[in-house]
Amino acid sequence: GAGVSQSPRYKVAKRGQDVALRCDPISGHVSLFWYQQALGQGPEFLTYFQNEAQLDKSGLPSDRFFAERPEGSVSTLKIQRTQQEDSAVYLCASSDLGPGNTEAFFGQGTRLTVV
Amino acid sequence: DQQVKQNSPSLSVQEGRISILNCDYTNSMFDYFLWYKKYPAEGPTFLISISSIKDKNEDGRFTVFLNKSAKHLSLHIVPSQPGDSAVYFCAASAPSYSGGGADGLTFGKGTHLIIQP
Numbered sequence: 025g026a027g028v029s030q031s032p033r034y035k036v037a038k039r040g041q042d043v044a045l046r047c048d049p050i051s052g053h054v055s056l057f058w059y060q061q062a063l064g065q066g067p068e069f070l071t072y073f074q075n076e077a078q079l080d081k082s083g084l085p086s087d088r089f090f091a092e093r094p095e096g097s098v099s100t101l102k103i104q105r106t107q108q109e110d111s112a113v114y115l116c117a118s119s120d121l122g123p124g125n126t127e128a129f130f131g132q133g134t135r136l137t138v139v
Numbered sequence: 140d141q142q143v144k145q146n147s148p149s150l151s152v153q154e155g156r157i158s159i160l161n162c163d164y165t166n167s168m169f170d171y172f173l174w175y176k177k178y179p180a181e182g183p184t185f186l187i188s189i190s191s192i193k194d195k196n197e198d199g200r201f202t203v204f205l206n207k208s209a210k211h212l213s214l215h216i217v218p219s220q221p222g223d224s225a226v227y228f229c230a231a232s233a234p235s236y237s238g239g240g241a242d243g244l245t246f247g248k249g250t251h252l253i254i255q256p
Contacts, residue, residue, distance in 0.1 A: 028182070057243055066143075066228050066246030067183070080243060115182055127173055128244065130182035 026050075028131035030116050036137045037106045045101045045134045049118030057128060058091055058101050059115040067115050073099060074121065106138045142166045143231050145247035153255050158216040160250050162229030165210065169231040173244065174203060174214045177226045186227075187214070216252075224254045 029048040037043050049056050054075055059067035060083075070089070072080040075096035084091070088106075093099040103110055113135050117128035144163045152158045160174075170191040175183035189196040189203045189212065196203050202215045216223055230244040 030182075059243075059246075064248070066145075066230075066248045067244075069243035069245065072243050083243065117182075127185040127188055129185065130175075132180070132182045 028116055028118055028129050030114075030131035030134050032134060033132065034135050034137075036139060039108060039138055040105050041138075042102065042104045043106055043136065045103075045114050045116075045136070047099045047101070047116030047118075047131060049097065049099070049116070050129055051097075052120075053118035053129075054096075054121040055119045055128070056093055056099050057117045057119075058099070059117065060085075061113045061115055061133070063112075070101070070114075103136075106136075108138050111136055111138045140165075141247070142169075143229055143245050143247040145227075145229055145250050147250050148248070149251040149253065151253045151255055152219050154221060155218045158214075158219045158223065158252055158254070160214040160216075160227050160229075160252065162212045162214075162247055163210060164212075164231050166231070166233065166245070167210070168233040169245075170234055171232045172203070172205060172212050173230045173232075174201075175228040175230060175246075177228060177249070183228055219252075219254045221254050221256065224252060226251050 031046045056073040058070040061067040069083040071091045073093040088104045090102045113133040115133045117130045119128040173188040174186040176186045177183045187198050187201045189205050205212045226249045228249045229247040
């Protein structure tokens with residue numbers, strides 16, 4: 025596809041359930057980011073991949089959050105034992121690895137609601 | 140502690156007039172700044188960016204101004220159109236530790252721009 029694709033668009037999980045969110049970045053984009061956007065807030069950085077290497081996971085809020093990108097393209101964000109405070113929109117973004125900063129292209133996000 | 144601040148949660152502007160959205164930052168390591176536009180139920184879309192070596196960047200109706208000494212940037216939209224109604228996020232990044240490319244962005248909370256007919 026032409027853009028970043030995320031699935032599912034919406035997910036309702038019962039508290040304690042595990043969830044997996046998928047991101048298909050733009051083909052050829054080396055960099056991939058996950059962000060969490062709570063209601064009324066801006067996106068907050070979770071983690072960053074360069075190809076399959078997870079170079080920064082400093083934004084992951086707890087060890088219940090885990091992200092992977094095993095082949096350097098599709099990425100999965102997994103949340104174990106979901107809690108109500110995990111309810112948010114999870115955004116994935118990808119970008120070229122250029123000589124300087126380049127803009128990241130965002131997917132539509134996955135809205136997670138934990139009940 | 141918010142490193143990127145957008146102090147106006149909302150802004151209402153008449154169609155055809157200028158919209159000015161403001162953003163302040165505290166981290167002096169930030170060297171690249173971006174504006175994203177977001178419609179409901181969609182992801183943010185890139186609008187315009189500016190490097191810290193410049194003080195102005197223009198793209199059609201959109202101009203971003205950067206005042207490094209004041210740690211302030213602004214987005215000007217002239218003339219404002221109904222389709223500009225959206226939430227605008229200011230974002231910033233520091234030099235890449237990986238030697239190139241984009242690192243994670245730090246976003247403000249956004250300003251909801253409403254263009255009135």
